[in-house]
Amino acid sequence: MAKSRSAFFCQECGYESPRWMGRCPGCGAWNTMVEEPVTRPDGPGPLAPDLGGGGEPVAIGDVAADDAERMETGMDELDRVLGGGIVPGSFVLVGGDPGIGKSTLLLQLAACVARRYGTVLYVSGEESARQIRLRADRIGTLEPRLLVLAETNLEAITRHAAQAAPRLLIVDSIQTVFRPDLPSAPGSVSQVRECAAHLLRVAKGQNIAVFVVGHVTKEGSLAGPRVLEHIVDTVLYFEGERHASFRVLRAVKNRFGSTNEIGIFEMRDSGLVPVGNASQLFLAERPLEVAGSVVLPAMEGTRPLLVEVQALVSASTFVTPRRTAEGIDLSRLQLIIAVLEKRVGLLLGNHDAYVKVAGGVRLAEPAIDLALAVALASSFRDQPPDPQTAVVGEVGLAGEVRAVSRIEPRIREAEKMGFTRMVLPKANLRSLSVKTALELIGVETVMEGLEAALRR
Missing domain, CATH: 2.20.28 (Rubrerythrin, domain 2)
Structure with missing residues (x-):
């Protein structure tokens, strides 16, 4: 009892x-x-499925080491983030702001898997079956082997999953599902924890890939107990501005692949469209001959990505100048401003500084430092940089420019996009082995970097 x-x-x-x-x-x-x-x-309760296997300890050398057969979805950007496709029996949590496109992404995923591999069960606790059908008509995801179910009772979901034996089970969302034997309300900590634990047993015991949607708090973290992120195999965040057309899918935890990969999608009337050449997309509307605009060859996982770093420096009317950053950490902006004041002599203490990474991409790697410094100096001096020059490098507090990782893919991407010059750390230039037609300018200090990037 x-x-x-x-x-x-x-x-x-x-x-x-x-x-x-x-x-x-x-x-x-x-x-x-x-x-x-x-x-x-x-006891284990009526909902606990049989995991099989006997539960006997096995010598690690006797465990089969075959790579798990992945299900390629046909959505290249999603496959990249997942590490090559969906692993059968995996448990994936997808989080993101309301209205960002999580349900649309998973409905397209369900249609792709149903078309290629077999039955998919899409369970929604937030929409009726008719609403799902209307969205499927709009984005073209009507598949005969895609089953939809409007249900929140975990017992009913488990029963239908056992009957349908799907290759993929999608639950939208985990906060709406409840176990009837628990007296707490749906969405409470105990309900979310127990429902997620049971879905994990379903995934492992029946070898079904399970995707669940998780709501996020106003701070941007996943709502519910922290154990929810611990028990799943993969945690994906769907990011982007609601009023912009680009969306970024980022893995923050992945037991079957890298956590540094991102997938880029464009939201259209027909649904989410994977973006293959992201560099061309982000630079398509880049203004030329404008002060404060610099191109940075960034790295997101194994993918080189050319993005535009924009800066606007203007005289401040406030006692304390404003510092605003979008797409980078505000503390990084403040650090670069301090270096420019101390090591270069730019008097930015009475100027407002606004920085933005165009396209809604968030950058956290230190290789952005030199491009950020060039953009700030360019706007402050009202001197446009060379539009055919890309800039990359980490800046130290002494004003030195330090080497960055994976410089060769950055060079190849800049050359592919038609750039003719690149300003980079001299330490990277010494150990470079790639052959390129780019004019590579190695610098050791921020002052040298500004002179090279702003030279016309």
Whole structure:
């Protein structure tokens, strides 16, 4: 017989406490502890499937080491992020802001898998079957082997999954699903944790790939207990501005591939379209002969990507100048401004500085430093850089330009896109082995980098 009690759970991270506390010890959030009933079943419960295998320990050398056969979806950008396709039996969590296109992406994924491999079960707790049909008509994903189900009861979902035996199960979303034997409301910490744990057993026990949608908080992190991200195999974030046409799919956890890969999609009336040549797309509207615009050869995973870094420096009317950054960390902007003031002599202390990475891409690698410095100096001096020059390099606090990783793919991408010059760290130039028609200019300091990039 199940034993019932109550406990207090943090609605941000899922921390459990026998008593109420004003501040969560797990994540430090205030006033997030909510009392919820907890039911501890004596046995595995009626929902626990048979995982098979006997549960006997096996010598690691006797375990079959064959690579898992992946299901290629036909959506190249999604396959890239997943590490080459969907692994049968994997459990994938997809998060993103409301209206960003998560349901559209998964409906297109469901149609592709149904067309290539067999039955797919798409379960929605937020839309009716008619609403899903209307979206499928709009984006052209009507497939006879794509089954849709409007259901939130986990017992019913499990029963239908066992009957249909799909190759792929999609649940949209995990916050709407509930176990009827738990007294707490759908979306609560205990419901999300237990439902996710059961879907994990379904994925591993029946060798079904399971994709679930997770809501995000206003801070941009996945809602629900932190254990939700721990138990899944892969965590994908779907990012982008709601009013922009580009979307970025990023893996932050992946047990079957790299976590540095991104996939780029364009939102159209017919759905999400993978973008193959992202560099051409991001530079298509780049203004020429404009101060403050610099092209950076960035790396996202194994993919080189040319993006435009824009800066606008203007005299400030405030006591404290404004510093605004979109697409990069604000602290990186402040660091580069300090280096330009101290090492180059640019008096930016009474100027506002606004920086943006065009196209909605977020960059975190240090290789952006030199391009950011050139963009700021170009706008401050009102001196346009050479439009055929790409700039890359990490900047230290002493004003030195440090080497960056994977310089050869960056050079090849810039040459492919028609650039004629590249300013890069001299340390990279010494160890370079690739042959290129680009004029490579090695620099050791920020001052040298500005002179090379702004030279006409």
